[in-house]
Amino acid sequence: MIDIHTHILHEVDHGSDNIETSLRMLAEIEATGVIDTVVLTSHFYMEEESVSEYLERYDVAFEQLTNAYTGPIKLVRGAEVKVSPYVELTRDVKKLTLGDTNYILLELPFDKRINEEWLFDTLSVLIDEYDLIPILAHVEEYNYTQKPCRLLDDLVDRGVYMHLDAVALVERRTQKMALNFIKRGYVDTIATDYHDGRRLCINEALEVVQKHLGKDTRDDIENFFRLS
Numbered sequence: 609m610i611d612i613h614t615h616i617l618h619e620v621d622h623g624s625d626n627i628e629t630s631l632r633m634l635a636e637i638e639a640t641g642v643i644d645t646v647v648l649t650s651h652f653y654m655e656e657e658s659v660s661e662y663l664e665r666y667d668v669a670f671e672q673l674t675n676a677y678t679g680p681i682k683l684v685r686g687a688e689v690k691v692s693p694y695v696e697l698t699r700d701v702k703k704l705t706l707g708d709t710n711y712i713l714l715e716l717p718f719d720k721r722i723n724e725e726w727l728f729d730t731l732s733v734l735i736d737e738y739d740l741i742p743i744l745a746h747v748e749e750y751n752y753t754q755k756p757c758r759l760l761d762d763l764v765d766r767g768v769y770m771h772l773d774a775v776a777l778v779e780r781r782t783q784k785m786a787l788n789f790i791k792r793g794y795v796d797t798i799a800t801d802y803h804d805g806r807r808l809c810i811n812e813a814l815e816v817v818q819k820h821l822g823k824d825t826r827d828d829i830e831n832f833f834r835l836s
């Protein structure tokens with residue numbers, strides 16, 4: 609399975625402080641036995657730096673890690689791009705897709721409410737003008753998307769993909785909602801969003817899916833993304 613959302617790459621964001629930590633995190637990913645490919649989606653905040661400044665830092669770390677890591681997990685480039693009402697996304701974000709695909713991983717604002725029209729229009733620009741396929745990171749985490757709603761229906765209809773964090777399926781507080789999101793067709797896959805020190809529970813999450821929604825749904829989630 610491809611884990612499309614991780615913060616394993618060292619020193620690009622707060623996910624990993626150094627390369628030794630990143631190598632240990634990759635060993636932990638190997639031990640799951642289910643993930644064979646990891647996309648290194650370090651945070652990108654457009655209000656803080658340009659895409660080229662980010663890529664300069666990213667490329668150095670990516671080369672160091674791919675040279676140092678000798679295990680079986682395939683490492684793929686990517687980013688978690690913050691969508692902000694205060695900063696318009698530039699065409700340069702096309703350089704931040706997952707591997708060689710047109711998928712782009714987006715983090716939405718954590719505001720209590722959102723201007724839905726603005727969000728819909730922003731994602732439509734990415735789709736229509738930049739030829740990108742947005743994937744919303746951890747759709748269960750935003751205040752305005754924690755239950756089925758017109759915004760989520762409209763985004764799915766518009767061709768936007770969404771993932772849940774594995775933790776949402778494992779924790780009692782969020783499990784019912786997470787399963788409901790899969791049942792309603794909002795969610796396409798599960799990702800770890802793995803940072804050093806956070807819980808890595810992809811196997812438990814997949815087992816929850818299989819127990820409640822069946823093996824076919826689990827297989828769909830495991831096999832959804834192909835990045836070649």
Ligand SMILES: [Fe+2]
Nearest residue numbers: 613688745801
């Ligand atoms: Fe993340």
